[in-house]
Amino acid sequence: MTRWKFFKEGDIVDVVAPGYPSQPHEVDGSRDFLLKWNLVPRIPKGLIKPHFLHANEDEARFEFLKNAIQSKDSSVIWCMRGGYGSNRLVPMLAKLKKPKEPKLLIGISDITSLHTFLTQEWGWSTLHAPLLDRLGRGLVASKFEKELHGILFGQETDVEFKKLKPLNDQARNIKLLKSRVVGGNLAVLQTTLGTPWQIDAKKSLLFLEDTGERGYRVDKMLEHMRQAGVFKQCHGLILGDFIGGNEPGSDQSKLKQVFKRWSEDLDLPIFQGLEAGHDVIQRPVPLNTSCVLSQKNGKVLLNIDTGGKA
Template identity: 60%
Template sequence: MGHWKFLQEGDIIDAVSPGYASTPEDIEGSREFLLRWGLTPRIPKNLIKPHFLHSNEDEARFRFLKAAIEAEDSNTIWCLRGGYGSNRLLPMLAKLTKPKQPKLVIGLSDVTSLFAFFQQEWKWPVMHAPILDRMGRNVTLPRHEKEFRDLLFGTKKEITFKKLKPLNDAAKETKQIKSKIVGGNLTVLQSTMGTPWQIKADRSLLFIEDIGERGYRIDRMLEQFRQGGILKKCDGIILGEFLEGAEPKTGVNNFKQVFNRWAQDLEIPLYSGLEAGHGTIQRPIPFGTSCELSKSGNSFELVIQSGGKK
C-alpha cells in the first residue's frame, strides 16, 4: 500500500462529494473547520447542484473527483459526506490512468465503494474517518478531534483501540494477529459483490459497521460473504458500531443474537468494540497499513500504523 504524506499547515485539501449533497451551511462549516486546522480548503463552486438522488449528476461528480485525483498541488482528498452514489462512479474511475503519486482518501459510509477501488486497484492509502461536513458541525469530542489531527499531521504514527471483546473461541484463543484492515460499511461492501471491485479480505482483518439495517439483513449479508468466499482466507472480523435496525414487533434490534450466532458459526476470530461507524464516536481507521491485534488481559488491543510519512 502506498504511503501518504503527513499534512502540514497550508496544505490544500480537495473536497469531493461523490454521494449525497451537503447543505450550504455544512459546506461553509467544512471550510471553516479546515481553515481552523491551518489547511487550505478547495471546494469547487459548482460541486453541489440539485439532483433527485445525489449531490450532482454522475458525470459532474466524477469530473470533480477526477480533478482532485489529478491535481498536482494536493495530497489529500476528503469527502464532504457519504450517502448513496459513489459506486456509480467506479466504471468511470476504472478508465483513468493511475497517477504516479498516491493520495490519501478520507471518508466513511458510502465512500466504502471508493475505498474498495482505490485500495485494491491502485494500492492507494484510505482512511475510514469522519466526513468533512461532520467535522464542520463541531460535534466531535475535543479529544477525538485532537487524536484525528495528530494522526493526519504525523504527531502520532499509530492509533490504538483498546478493550476489543472476543466473541468466539477462535478469538479467545488468539494471542496475536499481524495483519491489515479492510472493509467499511457492510451494506456498501455487499454492493461490491459480483463486480470487478468485490471486496478482498484475504490475509486481512475485516472491519464492518452499519446503520438502519435489521438483524436478518445483517445476517444475510454475512452469509453472502461466506458463500462468496470472502471469509475463506480472512484473518478475522472486527465489529464497529451497528445502530438502529429495530424490529417492528419489539421496537429493539436483535443484533446480539445475530452476532452470537455468527460467533458460533465462524472458524475465524470475531471481535466487537471498535469505536467507529455512524455513531457519536468516529475514531479514524487507516486501511491497508500494518496492524497488530494482541491479547491484553481478558480483552484485546488493536494497534494500526497510520501509513503516513514526511
C-alpha cells in the same frame, strides 16, 4: 502499501461530494473547519447542484473526483458527506491511469466504495474517518478531533484500540496476529460482490459497521459474503458500531443474536467493540496498512499503522 504524506499547515485539501448533497451551511461549516486547522479548502464552484438522488450528475461528480485525484498541488481528498452515489463512479474511476503519487482519501459510509477501489486496485492506504460536514457541524468531540489532527499531521504513527472483545474461542485463543485492516460499511461492501472490485479480505482483518439495518438484513448480508467466498483466508472479523436497526414497533434489536450466531458459525476469530462507524464516536480506522492485534490477560489491543509518512 503506499504511504500518504502527513499534513502541513497551508496544504490544499480537495473537497469532493461523490454521494448525497450537503446544504449550503454544511459546506460553509466544512470550509470553516479546514481553515481552523490552517488548511486551504478547495471546494469547486458547482460541486453541488440539484439532483433527485445525488450531489450532482454522475459525470459531474466523477469529474470533480478525477480533478482531485489528478491535481498536482494537493495530496488529500476529503469527502463532504456519504449517502449514496460513490459506487456509480467506480467504473469511470477504473478507466483512469493510476497516478504516480498516492493521495489520502478520507470518509466513511458510502465512501467505502472508493476506499475499496483505491486500496485494492491502486494499493493506496486510505482513512475511514469522519466526513467534513460532520466535523463542520461540530459533531466530533474535541478529544477525537484532536486524535484525528494528530494522525493527519504526523504526531501519531498508529491508532490504538483497547475496547475490543472476543466473541468466540477462535478470537479468545489469539495471542498475536499481524495483518492489515480492510472493509467499512457492510451494506456498501455487499454492493461490491460480483463486481470486478469485490472486497478482498484474504490475509486481512475485515472491519464492518452499519446503521439502521435490522438483524435479518445484517444476517443476509453476511451470508451473501460467505457464499461469495469473502471469508476464505480472512484473518478475522472486527465489528465496529451497528446502530439503529430495531425491530418494527419495538425498542429491541436482534443484532446481538445475529452476531452470536455468526461467532459460533464461522471458523474465524470475531471481535466486537471497534469505536468506528455511524455512532457518536467515529475514531479513524486506517485501511490497507499494517496492524498488530495482541491479547494478554483477557485484554485485546489492536494497533493500526496510520499509513502516513513525513
